[in-house]
Structures are given as structure tokens and as C-alpha cells.
Amino acid sequence: MNAYVTPAASVKDEVSAILSRLGVNRGQGSGPPLTARSPITGEAVAEVPTVSVDEAKAAIDRAHEAFLLWRKVPAPRRGELVRLLGEELRAAKTDLARLVTLEAGKIVSEGAGEVQEMIDICDFAVGLSRQLYGLTIATERAEHRMMETWHPLGVVGVISAFNFPVAVWSWNAALALVCGDSVVWKPSEKTPLTALATQALFERAAERFGGVPAGLSTLLLGGREVGEALVDHARVPLVSATGSTAMGRQVGPKLAARFARSLLELGGNNAAIVAPTADLDLTLRGVAFSAMGTAGQRCTTLRRLFVHDSLYDAFLPRLKAAYASVRVGDPRETDTLVGPLIDPASKRAMDKALDEARADGGTVHGGEAVTVDSGVYVRPALAEMPTQSPVVLRETFAPILYVIRYTDLDEAIALQNAAPQGLSSAIFTNDLREAERFTSAEGSDCGIANVNLGPSGAEIGGAFGGEKETGGGRESGSDAWKTYMRRATNAVNYGRTLPLAQGVRFDV
Numbered sequence: 001m002n003a004y005v006t007p008a009a010s011v012k013d014e015v016s017a018i019l020s021r022l023g024v025n026r027g028q029g030s031g032p033p034l035t036a037r038s039p040i041t042g043e044a045v046a047e048v049p050t051v052s053v054d055e056a057k058a059a060i061d062r063a064h065e066a067f068l069l070w071r072k073v074p075a076p077r078r079g080e081l082v083r084l085l086g087e088e089l090r091a092a093k094t095d096l097a098r099l100v101t102l103e104a105g106k107i108v109s110e111g112a113g114e115v116q117e118m119i120d121i122c123d124f125a126v127g128l129s130r131q132l133y134g135l136t137i138a139t140e141r142a143e144h145r146m147m148e149t150w151h152p153l154g155v156v157g158v159i160s161a162f163n164f165p166v167a168v169w170s171w172n173a174a175l176a177l178v179c180g181d182s183v184v185w186k187p188s189e190k191t192p193l194t195a196l197a198t199q200a201l202f203e204r205a206a207e208r209f210g211g212v213p214a215g216l217s218t219l220l221l222g223g224r225e226v227g228e229a230l231v232d233h234a235r236v237p238l239v240s241a242t243g244s245t246a247m248g249r250q251v252g253p254k255l256a257a258r259f260a261r262s263l264l265e266l267g268g269n270n271a272a273i274v275a276p277t278a279d280l281d282l283t284l285r286g287v288a289f290s291a292m293g294t295a296g297q298r299c300t301t302l303r304r305l306f307v308h309d310s311l312y313d314a315f316l317p318r319l320k321a322a323y324a325s326v327r328v329g330d331p332r333e334t335d336t337l338v339g340p341l342i343d344p345a346s347k348r349a350m351d352k353a354l355d356e357a358r359a360d361g362g363t364v365h366g367g368e369a370v371t372v373d374s375g376v377y378v379r380p381a382l383a384e385m386p387t388q389s390p391v392v393l394r395e396t397f398a399p400i401l402y403v404i405r406y407t408d409l410d411e412a413i414a415l416q417n418a419a420p421q422g423l424s425s426a427i428f429t430n431d432l433r434e435a436e437r438f439t440s441a442e443g444s445d446c447g448i449a450n451v452n453l454g455p456s457g458a459e460i461g462g463a464f465g466g467e468k469e470t471g472g473g474r475e476s477g478s479d480a481w482k483t484y485m486r487r488a489t490n491a492v493n494y495g496r497t498l499p500l501a502q503g504v505r506f507d508v
């Protein structure tokens with residue numbers, strides 16, 4: 001049960017109470033202090049120290065030393081640390097979820113969902129810690145054995161965005177830790193408090209585990225320059241960076257230039273197709289959650305909807321009614337479905353996009369400001385568009401759903417794939433041929449392609465990520481762990497002769 005029902009205390013008071021209950025150490029550093037704000041009211045709720053670039057570099061060096069020790073700990077034992085982290089997260093779920101609501105503006109159930117995702121990935125990683133296995137491969141040489149082994153990689157840098165302020169760290173950290181890596185995290189400047197709280201929970205788990213090398217999991221608060229220090233540091237063989245495509249364009253080439261790995265989780269511009277046989281009740285719910293949930297501030301938010309001509313006139317009025325009636329308000333109130341935008345810049349970007357949509361011949365429903373305290377709140381917008389003009393192909397990180405008619409499935413798939421991003425996608429249909437075509441090689445070109453559910457709200461068991469301008473990275477479930485390890489192929493000769501591969505002769 002969530003202990004918080006009504007917003008009784010001020011946001012600032014609630015924040016301080018949670019930070020003190022979680023034993024948060026605000027850290028230290030000689031960088032410029034960072035002001036944490038709550039989007040619920042727009043007020044400043046805390047000031048926290050940040051690190052300088054030199055301090056960041058020194059912390060990364062310490063994380064490397066931690067890695068050298070941690071890689072020697074057997075993987076199932078490393079899994080025990082992650083199991084304890086999962087326990088701490090379970091125990092602190094209500095507080096951490098509430099802090100996500102206060103700092104990122106997520107509604108209560110989505111704040112809780114984000115922490116649940118952290119718990120789920122810990123469970124996954126604990127099991128994984130006994131399954132980091134490679135192949136044994138048939139060899140052409142007599143009395144030889146060939147196999148793959150997977151070894152810890154090094155310091156894993158994690159750069160995260162404001163909209164999943166804690167889950168993204170856990171998807172990376174839980175895997176990296178069982179893989180034998182150390183982790184250095186640079187969270188969004190907009191969400192330092194949830195990061196501090198998460199670090200405090202890690203430290204509790206580490207204390208219970210005992211003997212964890214200092215610097216195994218390090219939090220670096222700071223601005224872009226701290227992220228850049230992580231990207232540029234020679235001791236960091238992998239950076240997992242989540243954020244805008246603009247950020248990825250800067251980070252990706254720098255990592256490539258020093259031959260480090262990048263795991264890029266960048267912008268999305270996700271679409272869904274509503275086909276003639278779609279179950280409209282289910283479709284309405286799927287579209288509403290995917291497009292309006294998290295106030296349109298998920299990388300997987302539904303932003304483009306292609307509706308078949310045969311049901312457009314039946315479906316649109318229902319969708320408009322849902323948009324007009326959804327409750328926009330304080331995310332702490334349990335009947336709110338759409339909370340605030342993160343800051344005034346988001347509203348400006350939304351207004352600009354809607355103006356552009358109108359200029360392109362679109363008809364806009366909603367999108368107006370809603371007055372709630374002094375935060376930035378908007379009614380989600382539907383924009384009926386004649387064509388997929390440039391504004392539709394751009395990710396505007398706000399609740400705007402562009403709707404376009406189509407007549408032919410191939411045309412709809414082509415429209416969907418025309419976006420430069422390739423994260424998530426969906427089709428609503430009860431036609432088996434259409435569903436299979438959509439998920440086939442000729443269908444959606446995205447990293448996620450769903451049938452009869454929206455593009456938003458992935459679960460941790462699958463590999464998460466997308467193609468094209470989304471960056472190509474995969475994290476979380478399936479075999480994403482392989483990115484956090486290095487692979488060695490070992491050939492062992494247990495005979496007394498030395499047959500060479502490919503029949504080569506070299507007798508000396």
C-alpha cells in the first residue's frame with residue numbers, strides 16, 4: 001500500500017523527510033551547487049554539491065581500482081550484492097517512488113512502477129549471475145577444445161535522462177555488477193535527489209554484503225562536463241548513455257574515436273497503426289496510456305497514430321473524448337493521470353510544435369495550459385494531420401499525438417518507418433496476416449514491435465532499445481549482459497602434436 005494518499009505536507013518538507021529517512025548523504029564536491037526543483041510546483045526543494053571535472057576523473061580512477069578487485073569475486077557471489085540491493089529497494093519502495101513523483105512529476109502508480117522495474121532487474125541479474133556462459137565450439141584440430149569465456153569489462157559509465165531518473169541506472173548497474181564491472185553514474189541535472197537516494201540504498205546493500213571495494217558504485221552529480229569526463233576517460237571501456245539524440249551525436253563519435261563501446265538509448269518517435277479489425281475498446285486504452293502517460297515524457301511515448309480510413313470517423317471522436325476528459329493535475333493525487341511537464345522549456349517546445357502542426361494544415365485539439373499550483377501543466381494534444389510533415393517526424397518531448405489516416409497497410413508501415421528514430425512501434429489488429437507482416441522483416445524497423453498493446457511500457461525481460469537515431473543499444477533483459485563483458489575465445493591443445501588450423505604446415 002502506498003503510505004501517501006493526500007498531498008498534506010509541502011513538497012520541500014516531504015523531500016527532506018524522505019531524504020533523511022533514506023539516510024541520504026548529499027555528498028561533496030567543489031563544482032557549482034545544483035538546485036533541485038520539483039515540477040509539481042516548480043519550487044526549489046534542495047541544493048546539492050556537484051563534483052569538478054578533476055574530482056570526476058579521480059573518482060573514475062578509484063572505480064577502476066574497485067573493478068580490479070571486484071572482477072575476482074565469483075559471479076554468483078556478486079549476484080548476492082545485487083540480491084541485497086533488491087531487498088533494500090523493496091524495503092524503500094514507497095519512499096523512493098514518492099521521491100520519483102516529487103522530483104520527476106510522475107503520477108503515483110508510475111513512480112511505483114519505476115521502482116518496481118529496479119526490483120525486477122535485480123531479480124533478473126541475480127539469476128543471471130549463475131548463467132554467464134559461453135559456447136563450446138567444434139574444432140577442426142585433433143585433440144583440441146575450443147570455447148568462449150566471458151570476462152568482466154571494466155568501469156561502466158552510466159549517463160541518464162530525467163524521465164527515468166532511477167530505473168535506467170538499475171538496468172545498467174544490476175547487470176554490470178554481476179558481470180564483474182564497477183559503475184560510475186552521471187544522472188540528469190534535473191533529478192539529483194532520486195540519484196542520491198538510490199546511491200544511499202546501494203550503500204546499505206554494500207554494507208550488509210561487507211568487503212565491497214570502495215568506489216564500486218559511484219555517483220557523480222554535475223552538469224554536462226561531468227558526463228564528458230566519463231566519455232573521455234581512458235579507463236571507461238563502456239558508456240551507456242540515455243538521453244536525446246543530440247546528446248548521442250556528441251557522445252557516440254567520441255567513444256568511437258577511442259574505440260570504447262557505447263550503448264546508446266536515445267530519442268524515440270514511436271507510432272501505432274490502428275487496422276480495420278482492431279478491437280477499439282482495447283485500442284483506445286492502449287493509445288491513451290501510451291500517448292498521455294508520463295505526460296508524454298517517455299522515450300517510448302506514442303507520438304504518431306495511423307488510423308485506417310474505415311474506422312477513423314468512429315475512433316477519433318472516442319479518442320478526442322478521452323483527451324478532453326483525462327485528469328491533468330498534481331501527480332500526488334490518486335485520480336490524476338497526467339502530471340506536470342518537467343520545466344517551462346518543455347511547454348515552449350510543445351507550443352512551438354503545435355504552431356508548426358497548425359501551419360502544416362493540422363487541426364489541434366487540446367494542448368492548452370492547465371493551472372495547477374505553479375508547475376507547468378498542459379492538457380495533452382491531439383493533432384489531426386493531412387500528411388507526415390517535418391514536425392511529425394521530430395521528437396517533441398511532450399504529450400502531442402499526431403493522427404493521420406491511411407488506406408493500405410504497406411503505406412502505413414512505410415509512414416511508420418519514415419521516422420529517423422527507431423525505438424518502439426505497435427499495431428492494433430485481429431488479422432493474423434497483418435500482425436505477422438508488421439513483426440516480419442518487411443514490417444516495423446524498430447527495436448520494439450508490439451501487437452495489440454501500445455509501444456510504451458516495456459518489461460525488463462526483453463532487450464530494450466532501438467535502431468537508427470535511437471542509437472542501436474540494447475539494455476536490460478535477454479542477452480544484453482554481453483555488452484557489459486568481454487569475450488575471449490580459448491583453444492586448448494591436449495595432444496602431443498601441433499596441428500595448425502586450415503592445414504597449414506610450418507615444420508622447423
Ligand code: NAD
Nearest residue numbers: 160161162187188227228243244247250265266267268299
Ligand atoms: P538530455 O540529452 O538533455 O540529457 C541526458 C543526459 O545526458 C543528462 O545526464 C545530460 O547531462 C547528459 N549529457 C548531455 N550532453 C552530454 C554530453 N555532450 N556528454 C555527456 N553527457 C551529456 O536528455 P533529457 O532531456 O534528460 O531526456 C529526454 C530525452 O531522453 C528524450 O529524447 C528521450 O527520448 C530520451 N530517452 C531515451 C531513452 C531510451 O531508452 N531510448 C530513455 C529515456 C529517455
